[in-house]
Amino acid sequence: MNVILLGPPGAGKGTQAKLLVEQTGLTHVSSGDLFRAALREGTELGMLAKSYMDRGALVPDEVVIGMVMERIKQPDCAIGVIFDGFPRTIDQAKALKIEMAQHEKAIDAVLYMDVAREVLLRRIAGRQTCKVCGAIFNIYYFPSYKAGICDICGGKLYQRSDDTMETAQRRLDVYFEQTMPLIEHYRGEGNLREIDGRQDIGQVTEGMMQALGIDIAESP
Numbered sequence: 001m002n003v004i005l006l007g008p009p010g011a012g013k014g015t016q017a018k019l020l021v022e023q024t025g026l027t028h029v030s031s032g033d034l035f036r037a038a039l040r041e042g043t044e045l046g047m048l049a050k051s052y053m054d055r056g057a058l059v060p061d062e063v064v065i066g067m068v069m070e071r072i073k074q075p076d077c078a079i080g081v082i083f084d085g086f087p088r089t090i091d092q093a094k095a096l097k098i099e100m101a102q103h104e105k106a107i108d109a110v111l112y113m114d115v116a117r118e119v120l121l122r123r124i125a126g127r128q129t130c131k132v133c134g135a136i137f138n139i140y141y142f143p144s145y146k147a148g149i150c151d152i153c154g155g156k157l158y159q160r161s162d163d164t165m166e167t168a169q170r171r172l173d174v175y176f177e178q179t180m181p182l183i184e185h186y187r188g189e190g191n192l193r194e195i196d197g198r199q200d201i202g203q204v205t206e207g208m209m210q211a212l213g214i215d216i217a218e219s220p
């Protein structure tokens with residue numbers, strides 16, 4: 001099964017992707033995480049991506065497409081993928097479809113999470129991520145028990161450099177302009193499932209599992 005998580009920055013795609021991976025055993029492919037990993041490794045790709053990410057702009061299609069297509073050729077993706085943050089433009093969606101078709105695969109479902117803009121801003125600007133295990137917290141909605149420390153592994157929490165209020169505003173504008181057209185695109189393809197992203201984390205996961213036709217109790 002191959003699934004796309006679609007929604008604005010701050011909707012909870014990363015959080016839900018991790019929970020869905022636990023429930024389904026599918027492989028999580030996050031284009032933003034791939035860029036951040038490249039940046040940590042100090043590669044050219046990482047440096048290039050940073051110049052766009054820090055402005056809240058999208059990295060050019062050809063760069064993102066090349067990176068994600070390489071990633072999904074890895075053996076761990078054969079079981080199926082949860083795409084998080086990709087595609088973000090119609091051209092990326094088209095490229096993904098062509099690549100999948102070449103391997104006799106298809107996107108089975110696009111889970112679209114919607115959340116109001118004011119909530120998104122607080123979700124983005126309040127987000128804290130664990131340096132060690134990648135767990136996500138939020139100082140307003142889902143704080144860690146001890147400030148700045150991950151509840152799961154005790155690692156240090158940090159704020160992403162593109163999670164400031166100013167960059168968040170820009171990222172939302174970019175989303176509304178360039179990524180929202182994907183909603184109609186996938187609705188037209190017949191595989192869009194809408195999930196109310198304002199619900200609490202567990203309810204959103206449940207809604208997603210239902211939309212995928214998987215019983216939570218039966219999953220691994």
Ligand code: AMP
Nearest residue numbers: 031032052053057058059064085086088
């Ligand atoms: P994310 O972690 O998904 O919020 O992505 C962080 C940043 O990485 C975005 O604001 C973009 O600058 C860049 N990025 C991630 N995925 C894509 C994509 N599919 N297309 C273009 N830029 C992307």
